[in-house]
Amino acid sequence: xxxxxxxxVKPTVRLARLVAGQQDEISGVTEFLASDYFSAIETSGFPAxxxxxxxxxxxxxxxxxxRIVSCGCEINFRVRLSISW
Numbered sequence: 001x002x003x004x005x006x007x008x009v010k011p012t013v014r015l016a017r018l019v020a021g022q023q024d025e026i027s028g029v030t031e032f033l034a035s036d037y038f039s040a041i042e043t044s045g046f047p048a049x050x051x052x053x054x055x056x057x058x059x060x061x062x063x064x065x066x067r068i069v070s071c072g073c074e075i076n077f078r079v080r081l082s083i084s085w
Contacts, residue, residue: 001045008032008040 004011012028043049049057 001047001050003032003040006040006045006050008036 003009009030009032013023013026017023018026043054043057044061046060049060052060
C-alpha cells in the first residue's frame with residue numbers, strides 16, 4: 001500500500017488531475033521524516049498488518065519470507081535464510 005492508502009500522509013498532487021491536465025502547480029510540504037519512511041518500509045504495505053503491534057508484524061513478515069524461501073527451494077534453489085531482529 002502507498003503512504004496515503006495507509007493514511008500516513010495526505011497527498012497534495014493527484015495523478016488523475018495531472019493526466020487530465022488539471023493540475024496547475026505541483027507543490028507540497030510534509031512533516032513526514034526520513035525515519036517515518038524507514039518505518040513505513042519496515043512494516044510493509046500488507047493491508048492486514050497495518051496498525052498491528054511491531055512484534056506481530058515481524059513474525060508475520062518472517063513467516064512470509066520463510067514461505068518464499070521454501071517455495072523457492074522446491075524449484076531447485078538453495079537459499080539460507082538468516083534473519084536477526
